[in-house]
Amino acid sequence: MSATQRTTVIRSSGSYLPPQVVTNEMLSRIMDTTDEWIVPRTGIRERRFVMPGVGPAEIAEHAARAALDAAGLTPADIGLVVFATMTPDHYFPGSGGLLAARLGMSTTPALDIRMQCAGFLSGLQTADAFIRSGAFDRVLLVGAEVHSGLMPWPESVWDVMLGRGDGPCDPYWYERASGMRDRAVLFGDGAGAMVLEANESGDGRGFLGFVMKTDGAHWDKLYVPGGGCKSRPYFTPAMFESLGTIPIVEGRQVFRLASQLMPEAVRDVLAKTGHRLEELDLLLMHQANLRINESVQKILGLPDSKVFNNIQKYGNTTAATLPLVYDEAVELGLAGPGSLVGFTALGAGLHWGAAIARL
Ligand code: ACO
Numbered sequence: 001m002s003a004t005q006r007t008t009v010i011r012s013s014g015s016y017l018p019p020q021v022v023t024n025e026m027l028s029r030i031m032d033t034t035d036e037w038i039v040p041r042t043g044i045r046e047r048r049f050v051m052p053g054v055g056p057a058e059i060a061e062h063a064a065r066a067a068l069d070a071a072g073l074t075p076a077d078i079g080l081v082v083f084a085t086m087t088p089d090h091y092f093p094g095s096g097g098l099l100a101a102r103l104g105m106s107t108t109p110a111l112d113i114r115m116q117c118a119g120f121l122s123g124l125q126t127a128d129a130f131i132r133s134g135a136f137d138r139v140l141l142v143g144a145e146v147h148s149g150l151m152p153w154p155e156s157v158w159d160v161m162l163g164r165g166d167g168p169c170d171p172y173w174y175e176r177a178s179g180m181r182d183r184a185v186l187f188g189d190g191a192g193a194m195v196l197e198a199n200e201s202g203d204g205r206g207f208l209g210f211v212m213k214t215d216g217a218h219w220d221k222l223y224v225p226g227g228g229c230k231s232r233p234y235f236t237p238a239m240f241e242s243l244g245t246i247p248i249v250e251g252r253q254v255f256r257l258a259s260q261l262m263p264e265a266v267r268d269v270l271a272k273t274g275h276r277l278e279e280l281d282l283l284l285m286h287q288a289n290l291r292i293n294e295s296v297q298k299i300l301g302l303p304d305s306k307v308f309n310n311i312q313k314y315g316n317t318t319a320a321t322l323p324l325v326y327d328e329a330v331e332l333g334l335a336g337p338g339s340l341v342g343f344t345a346l347g348a349g350l351h352w353g354a355a356i357a358r359l
Contacts, residue, residue: 005200005202006131006132006134006198006199006200007132007198007199007205007206007207007208008127008128008131008132008196008197008198008199008206008207009196009197009198009199009205009206009207009357009359010194010195010196010326010357010359011071011073011138011194011195011196011197012067012068012070012071012073012194012195013067013070013192013193013194013195013323013326013327013330014062014063014064014065014066014067014068014069014070014192014193014194014323014327015063015066015190015191015192015193015323015324015327015328016059016060016062016063016066016144016190016191016192017048017189017190017314017324018048018049018050018051018054018059018189018190019048020048020049020050020051020162021046021047021048022046022047022048022049022161022162022188023035023045023046024038024039024044024045024046024185026161026162026163027161027184027185029160029161029163029167029168029169030153030157030160030161030169030173030174030177031174031177031178031180031181031184032174032178032181033178033181033184033185038185041289041291042185042186042289042290042291042311043289043290043291043309043311043312044185044186044290044311044312044315044316045312045313046312046313046314046315047187047188047189047313047314047315048188048189048190048314049147049148049188049189050146050148050189052155052158054146055089055095055098055146055149056085056087056088056089056095056144056145056146056191057083057089057095057098057099057102057144058102059144059146059189059190059191060083060085060095060099060102060142060144060191060193061099061102061103062191063142063144063191063192063193063320063323064099064103064140064142064193065103066193067140067193067194067195068140068195070195071195073138073195075103075104075105075108075140077138078103078105078108078138078139078140078195079108079135079136079137079138079139080108080109080110080111080127080130080135080136080138080139080140081096081099081100081103081105081108081109081110081111081139081140081142082096082110082111082112082113082123082126082127082139082140082141082142083095083096083099083110083111083112083113083142083144084112084113084114084115084119084120084122084123084141084142084143084144084319085112085113085114085119085143085144085145085318085319086114086116086117086119086145086318086319086348087145087146087147087149087150087318088112091227091234094110094112094114095112095144096110096111096112097110099142111126113126113319115319115347115349115351116222116318116319116347116348116349116351117286117288117316117318117319117321117345117346117347117348117351118212118286118345118346118347118349118351118352118353119143119318119319119347120141120143120192120319120320120321120322120323120345121210121212121286121322121343121344121345121353121354121355122212122351122353123141123143123319124141124194124196124207124210124322124343124355125210125212125353125355127139127141127196128196128207128210131196131197131198132198137197137198138195138196138197138198139195139196139197140193140194140195140196141193141194141195141196141323142191142192142193142323143191143192143193143317143318143319143320143321143322143323144190144191144192144319144320145187145189145190145191145317145318145319145320146189147187147188147189147317147318148189150187150245150246150247151177151184152176152240152243152245152246153173153176153177154173156170157169157170157173157177176243179243180243180246182249182251183246183247183249185315186249186288186289186315186316187315187316187317187318188314188315188316188317189317190314190317190320190324191317191320191324192317192320192321192322192323192324192326192327193323194323194326204358205337205338205358205359206357206358207355207356207357208273208275208356208357208358209269209272209273209355209356210269210353210354210355211265211268211269211272211353211354211355212351212352212353213261213265213351213352213353214349214350214351214352215349215350216349216350218253218257218349218350219348219349219350220248220250221249221250221253221254221257221348221350222247222248222249222250222254222347222348222349222350223247223248223348224244224245224246224247224248225239225244225248226239226240226242226244226245226246227239227244227245247348254288254346255289255291255292257346257350257352258286258288258289258292258296258346258352259292259295259296259299261346261350261352262285262286262292262296262344262345262346262352262354263296263299263300265344265352265353265354266283266296266300266342266344266354267300268354269342269353269354269355269356270342270356273356275340275356277300277301277302279340280302280306280340280341280342280356281306281335281339281340281341282306282307282308282329282334282335282339282340282341282342283296283297283300283302283306283307283341283342283343283344284307284308284322284325284326284329284341284342284343284344285307285309285325285343285344285345286321286322286344286345286346286347287309287310287311287314287315287316287317287321287324287325288311288316288321288346288347289311289316290309290311290312293307293309293311296344308325308328308329308332308334309325310324310325310328318347321345322343322345326341326343335359336359337359338358338359339358339359340356340357340358340359341356341357341358341359342354342355342356343355343356343357
């Protein structure tokens with residue numbers, strides 16, 4: 001069978017959420033925020049954070065092993081590792097090689113993707129292109145984030161938040177944490193993985209199409225000003241002092257762009273693959289804000305039964321949201337063999353897009 005007749009199917013998926021739950025009330029111990037502010041605006045009730053010293057490659061390993069186990073495969077069965085994250089273990093090298101080493105791979109190539117919330121979607125397209133070209137038969141794709149590393153406060157403040165130390169919070173850190181409260185409440189740590197593989201059966205299963213777009217003119221709507229080699233040296237104590245290592249988010253602009261561009265991308269990919277919206281069994285969206293996803297659902301006119309969100313429990317896990325929401329949706333029986341599933345995401349870059357797959 002020729003390479004052009006190959007498709008890429010999702011063989012299995014796996015998730016890892018760190019055990020430490022951080023509720024909105026726990027955040028309110030160290031910053032000026034409330035559950036009453038967070039839930040109506042974002043839908044988020046709690047998120048997970050890793051313990052100190054745990055990086056994205058480590059949590060990615062748990063998700064990857066869960067996906068491999070679900071498929072009855074071992075790392076030796078994988079031809080390529082693709083790792084999407086915006087919170088890598090190190091400035092360089094990327095976390096892909098670290099994950100591969102953790103899995104006992106010593107020569108398997110590993111590719112890193114830096115496309116933030118659209119990273120996993122781009123990873124799906126990359127894996128699909130490699131598989132359809134015949135370059136690889138099986139790809140392990142992981143999205144993993146440790147956003148807690150972006151939080152600048154010391155361990156004594158974490159102790160107050162987690163109830164391990166006596167409060168109240170040091171007023172200096174309370175004020176600093178409150179200065180970033182609009183962003184600090186949004187993110188969580190987590191990892192999700194998929195094993196993607198070639199399907200030459202001609203049964204119609206697999207990814208049917210992608211639409212991916214970038215508008216770099218919006219780079220400053222969502223970015224980290226401190227750090228990076230445009231500055232010499234690339235990091236200074238002043239950057240840390242001025243909270244320059246914390247992402248800047250033009251929240252309302254991002255909200256508006258996401259609500260407009262994700263439905264457009266879904267319509268585009270449906271048109272490109274010759275499918276109608278009504279044929280979609282499930283649409284899985286990036287989990288940045290439940291209100292964004294409700295807006296997308298409304299614009300597309302999809303019933304509640306055709307969307308699924310889990311941001312309420314995990315916050316925004318950036319590159320990990322799509323595999324986490326997919327894994328949970330499949331586990332709950334919301335999609336299965338034969339289902340037509342859409343994926344869409346938008347994130348810093350700006351990068352956005354959509355994909356459609358027959359499971
Ligand atoms: N708790 C209490 N009050 C808060 C909080 C908080 N956590 N955050 C902000 N406020 C206050 C502000 O200080 C402000 O008060 P003021 O009116 O007295 O000045 C008021 O609430 C409104 O603040 P805004 O920042 O304008 O709040 P907004 O209504 O825009 O909601 C939000 C913020 C939830 C972030 C929203 O803009 C959003 O969801 N945007 C899209 C999601 C997003 O940008 N995610 C970023 C990551 S996505 C990625 O690709 C990585």
